[in-house]
Amino acid sequence: MSVRTAAPGRWFAEHVDARLVAPGPAYRLLEVHTLVTLVIALRLAARDWTLVAERPADLTFRATLVGWFPAPVPAWLLVALQVAGLAGAALVLLRRHPRLGLAVAWGAYALLTGLWGSSGKVMHNDVLTVTVGLVLLLAPLPARGTPARQERVAWGWPPRAALAVVATVYLLTGVQKLRHSGVSWVLGDNMAWVLRHGTSPFGDGFTHLVADHVWLTQLLAAGALGLELAAPVLLAVRATRIPFAVAVAVMHGSIWAFLGLDYSAWVLTVAAVVVPQGLPRGTRLLDVRPVRRRAPSAAAVP
Numbered sequence: 458m459s460v461r462t463a464a465p466g467r468w469f470a471e472h473v474d475a476r477l478v479a480p481g482p483a484y485r486l487l488e489v490h491t492l493v494t495l496v497i498a499l500r501l502a503a504r505d506w507t508l509v510a511e512r513p514a515d516l517t518f519r520a521t522l523v524g525w526f527p528a529p530v531p532a533w534l535l536v537a538l539q540v541a542g543l544a545g546a547a548l549v550l551l552r553r554h555p556r557l558g559l560a561v562a563w564g565a566y567a568l569l570t571g572l573w574g575s576s577g578k579v580m581h582n583d584v585l586t587v588t589v590g591l592v593l594l595l596a597p598l599p600a601r602g603t604p605a606r607q608e609r610v611a612w613g614w615p616p617r618a619a620l621a622v623v624a625t626v627y628l629l630t631g632v633q634k635l636r637h638s639g640v641s642w643v644l645g646d647n648m649a650w651v652l653r654h655g656t657s658p659f660g661d662g663f664t665h666l667v668a669d670h671v672w673l674t675q676l677l678a679a680g681a682l683g684l685e686l687a688a689p690v691l692l693a694v695r696a697t698r699i700p701f702a703v704a705v706a707v708m709h710g711s712i713w714a715f716l717g718l719d720y721s722a723w724v725l726t727v728a729a730v731v732v733p734q735g736l737p738r739g740t741r742l743l744d745v746r747p748v749r750r751r752a753p754s755a756a757a758v759p
């Protein structure tokens with residue numbers, strides 16, 4: 458009896474594990490590493506983090522990982538974290554100490570998003586970017602002189618792990634909807650009430666036009682739930698990865714249009730992780746070269 462017949466669960470786990478840790482090309486890791494860093498830099502630059510300083514100290518929950526910060530947090534400290542994060546991102550984009558650069562950029566970003574949430578919790582708008590960035594912190598990067606198409610296990614697992622994180626986060630969001638509301642999340646009037654309480658940048662008339670048609674709100678709810686639950690399958694197949702990224706952009710774009718909620722970080726993070734890995738094998742998205750290493754000085758040569 459084959460292993461697959463005797464223990465299908467074990468065979469499946471071993472097959473998935475083998476896919477995740479298979480060798481990968483140097484260029485793909487560098488592309489994902491660079492693009493995710495760029496997303497973090499954009500998030501750091503686009504938000505006015507000094508608004509955290511205006512929050513009353515009583516609204517800050519102290520028993521958190523960022524609870525040791527003074528409350529209210531001084532504006533200069535927030536700006537210092539923002540500048541440090543952008544400097545770290547610049548190191549990555551300039552290919553100077555990219556691992557250190559991502560660590561600094563991610564650390565500043567994680568701290569600022571925790572402070573932004575007042576309770577130390579990273580807000581849902583930024584949680585996908587923070588989680589994916591944490592995976593890439595552990596990624597070893599190829600050294601200068603490494604052929605871009607050379608493959609190693611150390612370069613193969615980080616992009617795939619980031620892909621798995623994206624799939625898991627979207628799956629869990631769908632599972633939570635079913636856990637708390639069941640199929641009524643789609644078949645009921647839940648989405649209609651959500652739309653009526655949203656603030657659309659196009660005015661209430663635009664939102665109510667959709668909310669007044671139950672079949673249309675149910676169609677939107679079904680599409681969002683189906684996309685979230687299907688994420689692991691869609692991201693496991695190369696041919697459906699880029700369509701998934703497009704569908705994510707449409708879904709989060711509609712959330713902004715109907716409710717005024719900004720999920721651009723999710724759209725950009727999905728694009729940074731998924732699009733490079735949705736291209737045909739051997740196709741490069743960016744011409745990112747391995748980091749330089751200083752040659753030993755003449756004085757150091759015996």
